[in-house]
Amino acid sequence: MTAVTPYRSDLRAGRDGFWQLVRAEWTKFRTVHGWVAGVATGALLVVGLGLSFAAGSHSSCSKGPVEVPCPVPPLGPGGQAVEDRFFFVHQPLDGDGVITARVTSMTGLIRKPDATPGVRNVVAGVVPWAKAGIMIKESTEQGxxxxxxxxxxxxxxxxQHDFTEDVAGRPGGVSPRSPRWLRLTRTGDTITGEESPDGRRWTRVGTARLEGLPARARIGLFVASPGDLTISPNAAGGSIAASRFAEATAVVDRVSVRGAGTGGTWKSDDIGVTTEVDGVTPHHPGRLERSGGTFAVTGVGDVAPLTGESTVERTLTGAMAGLIAVIVVGVLFVTAEYRRRLIHTTMLASPRRGRVLAAKAVVIGSVTFLAGLSAAGVTLPAGRRILRGNGVFTQPVPLLTELRVIAGVAALLAVAAVLGLALGALFRRSATAVVVAVAATLVPYVLAIMSFLPESVSEWLLRITPAAGFAIQQSVPEYPQVLAHYAPVAGYYPLAPWAGFAVLCGYTAAALALAAYRLRGRDV
Amino acid sequence: MRYAVYAEWTKLRTMPGPGWLLAGTVVLTVALSAVAASSVTCASAGCGHDAARIGLQGVQLGQATVALLAVLMVCGEYGTGMIRTSLVAMPRRTAVLAAKAAVLTGLTLAAGTAAVLGSVLAGRLLLPGSGFTPAHGYPPLSPADGPTLRAAAGSVLYLALIALLSLGVATAVRDSAAATGTVLGLLYLLPLAVRMVADEEAQRLLWQLSPASAGLAVQATTDAAVLPLGPWAGLGVLAAWASAALLAGGLLLRRRDA
Structure with missing residues (x-):
């Protein structure tokens, strides 16, 4: 009997670490022209669509017969675009000082949608965020x-201070029978606001630190009234918001100002008033009617951060199209292996199937992230430049927010590609996987902003479906103290940027886990 | 031709996928329509909503499964290599495509009719609960009413045309993932792009050219006048898209090696 020595290869055993697997997948990816072209197409769609939308957007304003550049909104101390339009009755204040006043009534006029076309339908009333009170302001400059x-x-x-900050005091309105006393005290850079029902018992509402407030500031009474917001369904789907003129009138008495520089005459300024086409006549002017110590101040406008659609992420709308391209590549990255039977070789070379899927996810995720990053990184600044050249204003955002928008769009593409990969591994059929991935990410978004679904349903769609991930590109936050059209159609998402993105990541992780589980259990 | 149609019918009948997709079309369409009908509210008379359009909202979702069915009908054969057998058996390639189109049209018309009737029924039952009552100027949704009938029949035709458009694209592209991506992009991205365009003229033009936006104009019953295209003209745009896609697919099928 002879002992049989089993065959041993002289070659050293190859290493089969995770990175070898990643390298193998990367080799597969870069050698298939269609996939590289697909990711490149996605990136080019982001750039091309973004820049052509920017190039196609123009805005011009006319002053009488001449066309002039549109006025650019003022910027607040925080660098954000603001609306700063109100009626200000003020005096100079040098250094520390106090102003006290009693608001006894607040009334106003609101223009409602015309009942008979062409006839102005103005009713009495005050919009929810009409403001009347006392203010200390650095200067009468807007912003x-x-x-x-x-x-x-x-x-x-x-x-409130510096446009974005808002602290609530006692609720309830004012009337001659229950007036409201207000007091503002300046001590250096610190301003304290207080209120009282009777001028004796004072409650502190809040304090504000105005960094670098100059010694000479303006102190006085102000009234502003933002437009009345009506939201109506749009014939082509979605909804449109319209803001109509509203003005507020506050009656203020028992006004007393103490401090150096005060005590002179009151000066009235209609800060930021817009003009008629002639450029001189004020459009919807505010006014002051004074009898003795009683001031009736009427104002229009708002002192608040700007909301609206002039955001930087508008330049990245091509990401939607790029999304489909990367989903298709993500799906094909795994289904093509099934179709060409390469999967047998892959699984033979690396029997641990979950790791193969992880390596594929790493490769497709990194490739699409880098492609998306370069595309968004070029498109956003270039698009903003083109928009500015066309006279279209975009709201400035902090650098970190801008980076988050750019990296967020890239991450959105990357995670969508991984979701495609996971669904491809789960279904092993390209068309089914593409439809499910697109139906999960894009269709809820389209339904949310294009259909007749009411806004509450739209918002739920963008909370619970993977389409929540689009929230990552929202650059301007919602302000509870500003009434605006905070709807998906206007670029506002129901979830915070990272929370929305986390929902998408959660779905993707679940799909990957399910795919890995099924991959282990099934025959290839 | 009869045998070609019969062959396509046999292929389709013996796979589990198409049946599920057709059932899915009906279920998804009726489900979304029901959600829309129960969630859109009409608080007072003259609330400006188009009840028929709300009741048929589910077509937005149903079109995806119809498109998937059409893509799978062609790309499935390329994926498995069946296409070679099909073309050996029936060397007249346009006849193959025509047979596929005929079977697909028949099936989507049947599923579409079921889906749309289900949606109208759901709308009829649910819309009054959301305030779409005769007192607010909304009689119950009924296919006997002229504009509603046009919207309903138009929606069925819309689904069939979407299927034909997808069939043409799939024949031209051949890869199922790429074909699905292209079709879904056409259906869902173009309407989005319409929204993003700032220029009003360009927006109208893009709306008129977009197969989904223009095609769904056929559902408008009350606000048809404000839409950039009339109901039948809109469906005509989609028909032009479908014909162009079928033509391109047919030509490529004839010229290319299978």
Whole structure:
């Protein structure tokens, strides 16, 4: 009997670490022209569509017969675009000082949608965020730093400063029988706002630090009233918001100002008033009617951060088209292996199937992320430049937010590609996987902004489906103290940027886990 | 030709996928229509909604499964290599495509009719609960009413035309993932792009050219006048898309090696 020695190869055993697997997958990816072309197409769609949308957007304003560049909104102390339009009755204040006033009534006019076409339908009333109160402001320049304590239409007493900050005081409105006393005290850079029902018992509403407030500031009374917002369904799907003129009138008495520089005459300024086409006549002017110590101040406008659709992420709308391209590549990255039977070789070379899927996810995710990053990184600044050249204003955002938008869009593409990969591994059929991936990511978004579904349903769609991930590109936050059309159609998502993105990641992780589980259990 | 149609019918009948997809079309369409009908509210008379359009909203979702069916009909054969057998058996390639188109049209018309009737029924039952009552100027949704009948019949035709468009694209592209991506992009991205365009003229033009936006104009019953295209003209745009796609697919099928 002879002992049989089993055959041993002289070659050293190859290494089969995870990175070898990643390298193998990367080799597969880069050698298939269609896939490289697919990812490149996705990136080019982001750039091409973004820049052509930017190039196609124009805005011009006319002043009488001449066309002039549109006015650019002022920027607040934080660098954000703001609306700073109100009626200000003020005095100079040098250094520390106090202003006290009593608001006894707040009334106003609101223009409602025309009942008979062409006939102005104006009713009495005050919009919820109409503001009347006292203010200390750096200067009468639009966008200058300020702190104010005020009575609002239906949100009670508020203390606000520097456009974005808002603190609630006592709720309830004002009337001659229950007036509201307001007091602002400046001590250096710090401004304290207080309120009182009777001028004796004072409650502090809040304090504000206005960095670098110059010694000479303006102190006085102000009234503003944002337009009345109506949202109506659009014939082509979705909804449209319209803001109509509203003005507020507050009656203020028992006004007392203390501090150096005060005590002179009151000066009235209609800060930021818009003009008629002739460029001189004010359009919807505010006014002051004074009898003795009683001031009736009427104002239009708002002192608040700007909301609206002029955001930087508008330049990245091509990401939707890029999304489909990368989903297709993600799906094919695995289904093509099944079709060409390469999967047998792959699984023979690396029997641990979950790792193969992980390596594929790493490769497709990184490739699409880098492609998306370069595409978005070029498109956003270039698109903004083109828009500016066309006279279209885009809201400035902090650098970190801008980076988040760019990297977020790239990550959106990457995660969508991985979702495609996972669904491809799960279904092993390209068409089914593509339809499911697109139906999960893009269709809810389309339904949310294009259909007749009411906004509550649209918002739920963007909370619970993978389409929530689009929230990552929202650059301007929602402000509770500004009434605006905060709807998906206007670029506002129901979830915070990272929360929305986490929903998409959660779905993708679940799909990957399910695919890995099924991959282990099934015959290839 | 009869045998070609019969062969396509046999191929389709003996696979589990198409049956599920047709059932899925009906279920998804009726489900989304029901969600829309129960969630859109009409608080007072003259609330500006188009009840028929809301009741038929599910077509937005049903078109995806119809497109998938059409893509699979062609690309499935390329994936498995069956196409070579089909073309050996029936060397007249346009006849193969025509047979596929005929079977597909028949099936989507049948499934579409079921889906649309289900949606109208759901709308009829659910819309009054959302405030679409005769008091607010909305009689119950009924296919006997002229504009509603046009919207319903038009939606069925819309689904069939979407299927033919997808069939043409799939024949031209051959790869199922790429074909699905292209069709879904046409159906869902073009309407989005319409929204993003700032220029009003360009927006109208793009709306008129977009197969989904223009095609769904056929569902408009109350606000047809404000849409950039009339109902039948809109469906005509989609028909032009479908014919162009079928023509391109047919020509490529004739010229290329299988």
């Amino acid at each position: 200058a730093s300020y702190a104010a304590v005020m009575v609002t239409g239906s949100h009670g007493v508020r203390m």
